[in-house]
Amino acid sequence: MAQTKTILKALNGETQDVPPIWMMRQAGRYLPEYRATRAKAGDFLSLCYTPELAAEVTLQPIRRYGFDAAILFADILLVPQALGADLWFVTGEGPRLSTITTPGELAALKPVEDIHEVLSPVYETVKILSRELPVETTLIGFAGAPWTVATYMIAGRGTPDQGPAHALMQADVATFEALLARITAATIEYLSMQIEAGAEVVKLFDSWAGSLKGEAFAKYALAPAKEIIAALKARHPHVPVIAFPREAGENYIGFAKATGADCVALDNSVSPEWAAEHVQVDGCVQGNLASSHMVTGGQALVEETRRIVRAFSKGPHIFNLGHGITPDADPDNVQLMIDTVREGRR
């Protein structure tokens, strides 16, 4: 299918003179207009569940910078909440959830068909965005990958090494796998509804894929991604999927082919030259400037941005950071990155 939007061209395998660009967490606390809207909403979850305000913060970085893609404003932890887990955010610390570590707690979760009750405001946000975004801007929906979502559901919070999830995998693999299966099924329905509401691309965030090694990576990062992508492709064959198995290292090689993903997003722990040779050979890649450059700026930002653009210039590429932009970033550095990426544009 011939595409006109730059993001969709890249995902369709086209090499472009200037790569399209967007940024993970582009609607976030580094922007004063985000902080103002968030204050109006009261707290982060109210912002996620108020369609007009969630759409407003999604649009803010598009207005300010003209990114090629907008990413739906929501959170990967809304799915556990929709399955019946308690969820709240502790200021300065991060998310907290009621934990699922026993067969009884797993059985108490809601059935997958009930998730839309909680998640329907998210679909409404997507609908607003598909009306209000500029015609050239691509709308990306997303969900957390089952392993990453499970690490939060098992531990009840973020953990540096995902220890509680690895421990449950060892102690009670049946409960662990049943939880993963439940999240997988919910994710398929959630992403399908986002697509039906107007998402043009979806992205799977597996932020903690790097802590899965060998066989565990194949079973709990690769296989669930493959299952979700196959189900989505059966229902929505023309909607591209971006997979982000963060810090997968050598496991980035072949990930797109093995899962059916149209693009693999890369974190900045792999060099762009290595990734061009080993990952981009299979198709589109996204990434991978270290988000610390958005804090430090200067000539180092310019040089590293040029290096990444050059390394990926022979194949399909979407420019992005290697992880989300942080609250201490300087909005001017974001503009400098964009100007540097687009400097070759004629």
Ligand SMILES: Cc1c2[nH]c(c1CCC(=O)O)Cc1[nH]c(c(CCC(=O)O)c1C)Cc1[nH]c(c(CCC(=O)O)c1C)Cc1[nH]c(c(C)c1CCC(=O)O)C2
């Ligand atoms: C692990 C994870 C979460 N959420 C997400 C992940 C996977 C990607 C990653 O690794 O960053 C994904 C996510 N979170 C958010 C989005 C929206 C789209 C985007 O702009 O990229 C996306 C795609 C908004 C958000 N999600 C969150 C914020 C900051 C909330 C705020 O305004 O205080 C945003 C903009 C909160 C959040 N949500 C989560 C954490 C650990 C935190 C940080 C808590 C904190 O910093 O106080 C869970």
